[in-house]
Amino acid sequence: MTGYHFGMLNKLGLLAIGMNLLAFGQVFDVVLSGGRVMDPESGLDAVRNVGIRSGRIAAVSERPLRGRTTVEVRGLVVAPGFIDLHSHGQDDENYRYKARDGVTTALELEVGVYPVKPWYAAREGKALINFGATSGHIPARMAVMHDPGAFLPTGPAAHGHATPEEMRAIEDLVRQGLDEGALGIGMGLAYTPSATHPEILSIFRIAADRKVACFVHTRSVGTAEPGSTTEAMEEVIAGAAITGASIHVVHITSMSLAQTGLALEMIDGARKRGLDVTTEAYPYTAGQTAIDSAMFDPGWQERLSITYKDLQWVATGERLTAESFERYRKTGGFVILHAIPEEAARQAIAYPGVMIASDGRMERGKGHPRGAGTYARVLGHYVREEKALSLMTAIEKMTLLPARRLESVSPQMARKGRIKVGVDADITVFDPAAVIDKATFDKPDQYSEGIPFVLVNGVFVVRGGELVEGVEPGVGIKSRLVH
């Protein structure tokens, strides 16, 4: 309206009124009214009305907005939807737990997938939230070396050296996955301990050539040399320096335990020297993995500084003994490892630049509670109860930082992790005074609380604290190569 005067109702006046109606009288698909909008990119932390149209944020305004649907969110935080870089659970059951935990994009970047194209095709148009994956070195190695393992290798891909022909075939499959839109390369060196240092360098070189990151579970853990946490960190940081690859070290706490502080310093040092190295953590004092994987090859007690009673069998919740450990190692299955010091978890969650990622996977209600409660636990436990970090910093670690990690690879990610006009309407609305995880190690199948509204691409997937049935607004997040 500025610049116009309405002394009399002439043609110019009518035009101005029309423009005014166009600007301020428009009707949005959805309006989130009166919430505390928190945007980690701009630093905005103020009461605003958010207007959504055609799946995007179309207005962030102090003025009232008109919507076909208007939801009053006064007293609640309106944040960008949470982005989970490490989500093994990639089916409807897991997407439901994720949505109730405020996650709007769940990506399988550590293990990754092979083959990539059918993996995306199987989910497109059928997913509750956005999804995506890396091209996996582990599954490529399993395919080439005919490993019998289901999710992680248990045979030749874990314990066999690749011949030069096999190595070329593994590289080809990894490249093929990138050609098909994968978001980077997934690697789990602890699960493929017989993959040589030259093999790892050759995979890093592919990442450098394609300008994507390697998402790496490092080779070893513990203080005993050789094979320490420090040596394992040195391997991937050196690999980044040698090849020029970007790397993201997954779950820093479970690979560093009491040495988490040193591992974080090593990443800081690499970044100061100009390397592109990032990391992530989940807010728990236990990890989870497959009992028949190479993680439990002889010497695991010394490496992890734990013993049988620190292992919890996921299927039953029982703590293990020497006898049950041997029995289950033959049958295979998931086990929780109570091995991470509380101080390490707290330090990593609060540490500048460390992203939040769940490493979660639920199966028929069983699993590590991180699959259901990671994000609410950071907000409720570490922000509100422990005051280990500020609310804005926590939101940044869950939204903007993971978006930035991927946006040079996927233009879609440049439209996520922010609340501003033009971005995708992936939005999580939570009550900062009530948000909390409910999933526990003994009873993991419990949704988080205090997250009443979650939208994915402008569509409610959680409304009034309940999952919305019959909606599938999630889309595949792919690299620029296929856009």
Ligand SMILES: [Zn+2]
């Ligand atoms: Zn891992």
